[in-house]
Amino acid sequence: MGWYQPKPETSLSLISRLRLSSDAAIIDVGGGDSFLTDHLLNLGFGDLSVLDISGAALGRAKARLGIRSGEVHWLESDILEFEPVRSYALWHDRATFHFLTEPSQIDNYVNNAIRAIQPEGYLILGTFSEKGPSTCSGLPVQRYSISELQEVWSPNFEWVYGLNLDHITPSGSVQAYSFGLFQGRD
16 A cells, blocks of 8 residues: 555645535545545535445445445446446546556546546546656556646646645655646536
């Protein structure tokens, strides 16, 4: 578990910039063990979905949330096999996109996001930056500079904001990240 934050400050800060209504549909892709859902529930958001490939990670989050877990839509799926059946005001991913290293995987992910994000909806994406590690959890990753994120998403999304940050892992190592905030084009 390279990324661990009891309070996901960067994601919460980016989400607060959006001034979403409390009934806005939000999906956290790869968010199984993340504490983002806990904080969004505490902020009054009521239409939350968490998608993760790991049923065990989703189970841990459900156990942690207890009775509040019933307020969340839990989706166990590989993002490459995910078929969105609804639309979201916000698609958030801080854990999955950088694991997609083949162009066909990236295209599949982008097309899923395009189908799932409401017109003029938002995308928040956190990935390893060009200075980040080349592997994570023993798997190869794709690294992105801010401009490379813009290049991937610009045909369908307008760039709103981005930042680079160094994350300190639980083991004390530093991982360089790029975060991008995008808004869907009409």
